[in-house]
Amino acid sequence: MKNFYDDFELQREDILARIAQKLELDSTRREKMEQSYKAVSDWLDKDEGFFKGKNIDIYSHGSVRTYTTVKPLNDDDFDLDIVLHLHHHFSGFTPIQIYNELIRRLKENENYARMFVAKNRCARLNYAGNFHMDILPGCIISFENTNQLYVPDKKLSEWTPTNPKDFSTWFLGRANTVVEPLLEGYFNKAFAKDLMLKAEIETLPSENYYDKKPLQRAVQLLKRSRDIYFENIPEYKTSSIILTTLAGHLYSGESTIYSTINNILSRIHLKLENSFRLKVFNPVMPAEDFSEKWDYEPKLYEYFKLFIKDMYKNWQALKMDFSKHPDVYNSLFGIKESLYKDVVVEHTKLFSRTSNDSLIKTSGIILGGKGLTDTMGNINLESGVHNERHRDFGDI
Numbered sequence: 001m002k003n004f005y006d007d008f009e010l011q012r013e014d015i016l017a018r019i020a021q022k023l024e025l026d027s028t029r030r031e032k033m034e035q036s037y038k039a040v041s042d043w044l045d046k047d048e049g050f051f052k053g054k055n056i057d058i059y060s061h062g063s064v065r066t067y068t069t070v071k072p073l074n075d076d077d078f079d080l081d082i083v084l085h086l087h088h089h090f091s092g093f094t095p096i097q098i099y100n101e102l103i104r105r106l107k108e109n110e111n112y113a114r115m116f117v118a119k120n121r122c123a124r125l126n127y128a129g130n131f132h133m134d135i136l137p138g139c140i141i142s143f144e145n146t147n148q149l150y151v152p153d154k155k156l157s158e159w160t161p162t163n164p165k166d167f168s169t170w171f172l173g174r175a176n177t178v179v180e181p182l183l184e185g186y187f188n189k190a191f192a193k194d195l196m197l198k199a200e201i202e203t204l205p206s207e208n209y210y211d212k213k214p215l216q217r218a219v220q221l222l223k224r225s226r227d228i229y230f231e232n233i234p235e236y237k238t239s240s241i242i243l244t245t246l247a248g249h250l251y252s253g254e255s256t257i258y259s260t261i262n263n264i265l266s267r268i269h270l271k272l273e274n275s276f277r278l279k280v281f282n283p284v285m286p287a288e289d290f291s292e293k294w295d296y297e298p299k300l301y302e303y304f305k306l307f308i309k310d311m312y313k314n315w316q317a318l319k320m321d322f323s324k325h326p327d328v329y330n331s332l333f334g335i336k337e338s339l340y341k342d343v344v345v346e347h348t349k350l351f352s353r354t355s356n357d358s359l360i361k362t363s364g365i366i367l368g369g370k371g372l373t374d375t376m377g378n379i380n381l382e383s384g385v386h387n388e389r390h391r392d393f394g395d396i
Contacts, residue, residue: 009256013183016257017212019333020220023070025078032129033080040125040133043109044084050101055087061136061164063240066171067212068219073227073334078131083138083164087146090139095152095159099123102137120154138162148285166284174248175215182256184210215251218260219244221333225314228334229307236303241290242280249283261315269312272305 025033041058044051062081063069072078084102086093102123106112117124122134138149147166150159187210222243230237247260250267254260271278278301282288294301314332321328 009258010182010186012258013256016221016261017183017217019329020212020217020257023220023224023333025069025071029071029078029129029131032127033078033131033133036125036127036133037080037082040082040112040135043112044102044105047105049105051105057083057085057087059083059085059165061168063223063244065164065168066216066219066244068216068223068244070220070223070227072130073231075130077126080131080133081164082133082135083149084135085149085165086137086139088139089143090141090150090159093139095150096154096157098137098139099152099154102135106135118154121151121160136162136164161285161287163282163285163288167282170284171215171244171248174251175213177251177253178213178215178255179253180255181214184213185255214254214257214260215247217257218251218264219247221257221261222247222264222311224333225311226307228332229310230303233303236300238300238304238307239290242304245280245283245290262319265308265312265315268308272308277301 037060044058045056059065060081061083062079064080069078086098103116103118106116106123106125112125115125115127117126119134122136125133125135127133136151138151140146141148141150141161145166148161148163151162152158153160223240226238226240226243246268247264250264251260252263254263268278277294278291279289280291282290291301294304311332314328318328318332
């Protein structure tokens with residue numbers, strides 16, 4: 001089995017995974033979102049009007065369903081996407097009818113009426129606590145595949161096709177084409193050998209830290225880099241569905257987050273050298289063009305190209321100096337020095353326990369604040385005087 005501290009590729013992978021984990025939604029916000037989602041689902045399901053007696057499903061889609069969530073920068077809202085899926089053929093309704101019935105039902109609730117904002121294809125509920133819920137109503141197109149939906153387009157007063165459930169299945173299928181992710185494989189072997197049992201509970205990341213696939217982690221980091229680039233020009237921000245689709249299409253089963261980002265970014269960068277505009281279609285429903293806005297808002301495409309070029313440049317810098325300083329991580333992923341330090345400390349504390357090198361073991365003990373010095377001056381965990389955790393200048 002590999003020694004973590006003798007394997008640069010493994011160390012690099014762990015740092016990228018820890019950064020992605022730090023960017024995920026906190027448990028408090030997730031719990032609040034889940035409670036709100038269940039409450040809205042119950043309210044729609046108990047309608048005594050239009051929806052009564054109809055066969056409906058209500059489910060999440062987007063980053064929650066693909067497990068690629070990233071918490072917003074600063075005080076921005078997280079977008080929780082919900083589908084109101086009517087298992088009835090679209091021909092029995094008009095687009096505006098479905099849209100208006102959803103709005104009617106929401107407005108019958110005093111709280112939802114105050115939170116409601118009409119959008120082009122969905123109804124939005126703005127919650128206190130930095131998130132909003134977008135509810136997309138849709139009817140099935142064909143009984144051959146009931147996941148394919150027509151949803152209303154208010155501006156055009158017509159139906160538009162989509163298939164969020166099969167898209168999520170497609171993306172997760174692409175993510176699972178990897179044979180053995182480097183980090184997951186290492187942890188599986190480490191636990192099998194009881195190496196990780198030496199680690200304190202507080203140093204262990206959450207369960208999905210180990211089993212999220214390289215493609216999922218890569219998408220999280222791509223989206224965070226996008227957020228940073230467009231922080232001051234949000235009106236030109238590239239959509240998450242475009243980045244997720246491109247990443248899924250271009251993924252080649254790489255076993256690491258690093259090689260996944262490197263491959264995807266390099267291939268997009270190469271495609272942009274073509275004189276033709278890049279098109280991004282829904283892989284499970286080609287009639288849906290995720291990039292259609294680029295046709296009538298060309299600045300969106302120009303800024304997408306600028307973003308990719310900027311991320312590509314910063315990625316090359318990171319490749320040259322992967323573990324020396326937090327600045328390069330900050331330019332890509334918004335990792336401030338304090339957060340970078342947290343990542344490195346956790347990284348060292350946990351994996352020092354898998355090494356036979358006494359100096360490395362000592363580093364992990366000291367960083368964890370668990371060290372004792374015996375009468376011979378040896379640092380250990382069993383007996384002696386407690387060592388205060390070393391603090392860098394400014395770490396107070």
